[in-house]
Amino acid sequence: MKSAVITGGTGMLGLALVRHLISKNIKVLMIIRPDSKKANNIPKSPLVSTIECDLKELTNAPIPEGEKYDAFFHFGWEGTYGDARNDMHLQNKNIQNTIDAVYLANKLGCSVFLGAGSQAEYGRVADGVKISPTLPTFPENGYGIAKLCAGQMSRIECKKLNIRHIWVRILSTYGPFDGSQTMVMSGIIKMLNGERPQYTKGEQMWDYLYCDDAANAFYCAAEKGIDGSVYCIGSGNVRPLKEYITIIRDMVNPAQEIGFGEVPYFDKQVMYLCADIEPLTRDTGFVPTVSFEEGIKRTVEWYKSRL
Structure with missing residues (x-):
């Protein structure tokens, strides 16, 4: 190409x-x-x-x-x-x-x-x-x-x-230029502003x-x-949503309190989302290389650079 x-x-x-x-x-x-x-x-x-x-x-x-x-x-x-x-x-x-x-x-x-x-x-x-x-x-x-x-x-x-x-x-x-209403970006913005974000219990297993x-x-x-x-x-891997949110908090402001369990689950809430990437890896050699921790670090730095 x-x-x-x-x-x-x-x-x-x-x-x-x-x-x-x-x-x-x-x-x-x-x-x-x-x-x-x-x-x-x-x-x-x-x-x-x-x-x-x-x-x-x-x-x-x-x-x-x-x-x-x-x-x-x-x-x-x-x-x-x-x-x-x-x-x-x-x-x-x-x-x-x-x-x-x-x-x-x-x-x-x-x-x-x-x-x-x-x-x-x-x-x-x-x-x-x-x-x-x-x-x-x-x-x-x-x-x-x-x-x-x-x-x-x-x-x-x-x-x-x-x-x-x-x-x-x-x-x-997720990442730079993500929409401001997504779970990741809204969390980053609220925590950088010193706001106390509210979430569900965060038990959803997510990719x-x-x-x-x-x-x-x-x-x-x-x-x-x-x-x-x-x-x-x-x-191709899942972690509890609570874990992702905690990583965002630790990257932005470790002292920030988080309101877990203060938002009810949606009716018919999806509790598990994970991609099977084996066919993609087999056919193309693709393997993810950026951890969530590293990705959040880059995203936070990008957002701060635009303030």
């Missing part, structure tokens, strides 16, 4: 992937939203160029005639949070956008298309069961249904066009992966993944 195209590249994972590709001396074209508020976060590098194009206009993306690229990473998606996850018209448009991304990848001569899926494609999973590519899927919201459909339809289109297709289902990730490891997983999957494969993206 010497060149790549990325949609949705201004989010945490997209930016981590861009940084990773730059480190490999790979030329990157980022397709970003017109007037993107996150454009300033894009790494400054002669290897990175951007064009503005709405996701629904991908087939008419203003890319100079004759430009060719090796890989296409499709991260762009509308309606990932809150009520928008069940906006069926919006989620349906995401499926069309994904198929259009495949057509653009073909136009640009890409030999591999990697799409970003989600754990939401599985719906509710029994406690203690690792999320694997072969686990039955039964999504419970429009977002998960659309992700599943987009993955399956884009695979069929890629097969028609002789493009290698990879679909990655992402579990819980967290640092964004730079996730970026390497995407790269490895695009480089070496087997055509038509689904890969689950995580660390």
